[in-house]
Amino acid sequence: MKKKQYLVIGLGRFGSAVATTLFKKGMEVLAIDRNPDLVQAVSNLVTQAVVADARDKEVLKALGVQDFECAIVAIGSDLAASVLTVMNLKELEVPYVICKAHDETHRRVLEKLGVDRVIIPEQENAQRLARSLNSHNVLDYIELSDDYGILDLPAPKSWVGKTLKELNVRAKLGVNIIAVENGNQTNVSPSADYRILEGDILVVLGDNYSLEAVQKL
Ligand code: ATP
Numbered sequence: 358m359k360k361k362q363y364l365v366i367g368l369g370r371f372g373s374a375v376a377t378t379l380f381k382k383g384m385e386v387l388a389i390d391r392n393p394d395l396v397q398a399v400s401n402l403v404t405q406a407v408v409a410d411a412r413d414k415e416v417l418k419a420l421g422v423q424d425f426e427c428a429i430v431a432i433g434s435d436l437a438a439s440v441l442t443v444m445n446l447k448e449l450e451v452p453y454v455i456c457k458a459h460d461e462t463h464r465r466v467l468e469k470l471g472v473d474r475v476i477i478p479e480q481e482n483a484q485r486l487a488r489s490l491n492s493h494n495v496l497d498y499i500e501l502s503d504d505y506g507i508l509d510l511p512a513p514k515s516w517v518g519k520t521l522k523e524l525n526v527r528a529k530l531g532v533n534i535i536a537v538e539n540g541n542q543t544n545v546s547p548s549a550d551y552r553i554l555e556g557d558i559l560v561v562l563g564d565n566y567s568l569e570a571v572q573k574l
Pocket residue numbers: 366367368369370371372389390391392395409410411412431432433434435438457
């Protein structure tokens with residue numbers, strides 16, 4: 358199977374973490390920054406790292422960015438550079454463009470340009486932390502959209518020893534258990550006969566309202 362190809366532009370803290378993590382997960386990653394020191398720092402941790410100014414469309418074209426399925430633009434503080442880079446990627450018809458925004462104004466500009474996904478990492482992290490502190494027993498929460506999320510929930514005591522069929526959580530609580538973790542073991546998509554064990558961490562998918570209800574069990 359062909360490896361997924363990602364382009365990461367801007368190798369500050371966020372961009373370099375994204376680029377190196379994707380590479381560790383087996384993806385092909387072309388990392389670009391105009392700062393040679395930052396390019397050098399990731400050169401052994403990605404497929405290819407190149408010094409280039411992403412404001413220059415011809416340079417991006419020569420690098421073959423149009424062949425990538427997904428580009429992540431991680432230029433936060435230089436609005437003009439972020440906007441020009443996004444416009445270049447759109448004109449070169451990169452199918453999926455994700456862009457980091459510095460603030461809400463930046464987000465609005467990027468949305469107008471047709472960026473497929475805008476992220477403000479600091480804001481998302483803060484919301485995630487607040488949610489996990491607010492809910493007494495949740496280990497982690499991933500927001501899928503404004504309404505849906507996934508959370509890691511230590512199995513409620515009253516569920517231990519019961520099968521998923523017996524608990525019937527989908528019908529009763531409106532959530533799906535998409536995986537169960539215990540120690541180093543992960544059971545993805547457990548069957549209805551799976552019996553919950555002491556120490557299980559349930560990976561639960563649902564709308565935020567149902568997820569809140571599950572946490573109160
Ligand atoms: P961090 O992720 O560290 O919070 P940030 O959001 O503050 O970063 P910047 O530091 O402005 O963002 O930019 C991130 C990186 O993008 C920097 O390393 C910078 O050199 C690079 N960068 C900025 N403009 C361009 C450009 N036109 N072409 C390529 N790289 C660029």
